[in-house]
Structures are given as C-alpha cells and as structure tokens.
Amino acid sequence: PRGELNVPSVLIGMVPGLGPLINHPVPADGIVWTLTIEMVFYTICLLAYRWLTTTWQCIAVIAFLCFTIQTLMPLPPINSPLRGLAYVILLACPFIPVMLVGVVLSAHHRNLMSLRTTQLLVPALALTALYLMTTGRITLTTAKYNLMFTATIAAFVAISIWGSAWRGNRGVDFFAELSYPLYVVHVVLGYTILSALTSLGVWPLASIVIAFSAVLATAYLLHVAVEMPTHRRGQRWARKIGHLASLPAKGATPT
Known part of the structure; x- marks a missing residue:
C-alpha cells in the first residue's frame, strides 16, 4: 500500500x-x-x-x-x-x-x-x-x-x-542446535521455495520436502559458518570481561 x-x-x-x-x-x-x-x-x-x-x-x-x-x-x-x-x-x-x-x-x-x-x-x-x-x-x-x-x-x-535431568538424544540435540538458524531462515526461504515450486505445478508434498531440506541445509550452514564461530568469540570476550572485572583497579591494594 x-x-x-x-x-x-x-x-x-x-x-x-x-x-x-x-x-x-x-x-x-x-x-x-x-x-x-x-x-x-x-x-x-x-x-x-x-x-x-x-x-x-x-x-x-x-x-x-x-x-x-x-x-x-x-x-x-x-x-x-x-x-x-x-x-x-x-x-x-x-x-x-x-x-x-x-x-x-x-x-x-x-x-x-x-x-x-x-x-x-x-x-x-x-x-x-x-x-x-x-x-x-x-x-x-x-x-x-x-x-x-x-x-x-x-x-x-x-x-x-x-x-x-532428561537424557540426551542425538536427533533432538541436532535440531536444538539448529533452532535459531531455522527460526531465522524458515519463513523467507521456506515460503519462497514453496511458492516457486507450487507455481510450477510441483506436487505439494514434494514441495514441502524440498523446501524443508533447503531450509535445513541453509540453517546448518549458518550454524557451522556463522553461529558457532561467533559464539566462541563471544565466549572469549565474556571470559575476558569477567577476568578483567575480577582484577583490582590500577594502583589499588588487593584484599
């Protein structure tokens, strides 16, 4: 509008x-x-x-x-x-x-x-x-x-x-690790693929499988290439901040 x-x-x-x-x-x-x-x-x-x-x-x-x-x-x-x-x-x-x-x-x-x-x-x-x-x-x-x-x-x-207290499960753990990338990409990418495939006359169930596979692969790529490295860097920064915060101020006498 x-x-x-x-x-x-x-x-x-x-x-x-x-x-x-x-x-x-x-x-x-x-x-x-x-x-x-x-x-x-x-x-x-x-x-x-x-x-x-x-x-x-x-x-x-x-x-x-x-x-x-x-x-x-x-x-x-x-x-x-x-x-x-x-x-x-x-x-x-x-x-x-x-x-x-x-x-x-x-x-x-x-x-x-x-x-x-x-x-x-x-x-x-x-x-x-x-x-x-x-x-x-x-x-x-x-x-x-x-x-x-x-x-x-x-x-x-x-x-x-x-x-x-719950026992771990590889399948659940896998999707838990991908949950945020899936959340980010599933709407735009998934709906775009579904719209394109259905407009071409592709069978709806096949369209869903293809769209889900593409979204899952993209989410995994984001997880490995972006999410994991940035998490590690963030954790290093957090540890550094925590370490610096625990040190006495310059010139101060440790207690």
Whole structure:
C-alpha cells in the first residue's frame, strides 16, 4: 500500500530495524520485527553484561525503564526523523522483560543468582511483560495470546529447572542446535521455495520436502559458518570481561 514491494525496500526490510530507523517503507515480515527486538536486547546485554549476570538490581532497573519508557515516551509524528528510533524502542519495550527471564535463569543455573531472587524476579518480569504487551502502542495483544505467552514462559521455566535431568538424544540435540538458524531462515526461504515450486505445478508434498531440506541445509550452514564461530568469540570476550572485572583497579591494594 505504500509502494514497498520493490527491490530496495525488500533489501532494506531484510535488515532488522533499518526500515523504521530511516523511515523507509518496507514489506511486512513475520520474522524481521522479532529480530529487531533481539537487536535491542543484545545491545542492552553488550552494554550491561557485567551487571546483568551478577546483580538483580540491574535487571530490575532495565525492566522498570521499559515500563517507564512505554508509559512516558511519545511516538513522534510520521515525518519526524526520531519516529523510527522511537518506534523500535517502543516495539522492544514489552518484550525485553520476558527476555530477561532467560538471563535470570541462566545466572541462577551458573550459581550467580540465588534461588529466592530468581523466584521473585521471574514472575515479576513475566507480569511486567504481560502488562506492557496489553497496554503497548505498537503491539496490542489479545487475551488468547497473553494466555499462550504465559503458558510458554511457564514451560520455559519448567524446562530450565528440570530439563537437565532428561537424557540426551542425538536427533533432538541436532535440531536444538539448529533452532535459531531455522527460526531465522524458515519463513523467507521456506515460503519462497514453496511458492516457486507450487507455481510450477510441483506436487505439494514434494514441495514441502524440498523446501524443508533447503531450509535445513541453509540453517546448518549458518550454524557451522556463522553461529558457532561467533559464539566462541563471544565466549572469549565474556571470559575476558569477567577476568578483567575480577582484577583490582590500577594502583589499588588487593584484599
């Protein structure tokens, strides 16, 4: 409707958050908007890594900031250069608290956060996220969605607590390792292949098998060539930051 179905708009739309930030119309997409939220979350993690993984106050402050920003930040006029930035921030605000649930559970799993603190933070973050989703100006959710979201959080918490007792399975482990690349590529690549094959008259079941195989192969390639190397580098950085944080300041006397 805004003339966004052209090559430049599609390419811009493939970069999370770029379309809104430069106020360029892009096609609607079921994946990129969620990646935009993740980019905001990863930026927060990068800036506050030392405190996020060790202090509950940092997590509480970030959740409170999400609440405050969504409540007080106005959405600028559509022709304002700040509208795109405000849109991205307001889009992310309802979802940041629930993503922090994973941070809390990870910290508890690594004995960096007490059980009592975890028990208090997880429901508080979940309630904050649900409130922000039901009152947001960018995303408004239905009661059915909120119920599903609550059940998903509960399942996630339960798996994080008792999942370590489950016996491993190669098949499940394989798809677990590919879960994020699959999530990223399955919509655009999978639907494109399905659309192309069905338009050529290929049998639907065969189209599904071909599309799934292509998506799986692409996800595996991303996992091996991108995800694993960047994870290793990130872990090295995290260990380095943790090591530097544990050293006394220059000129200070160790205790």
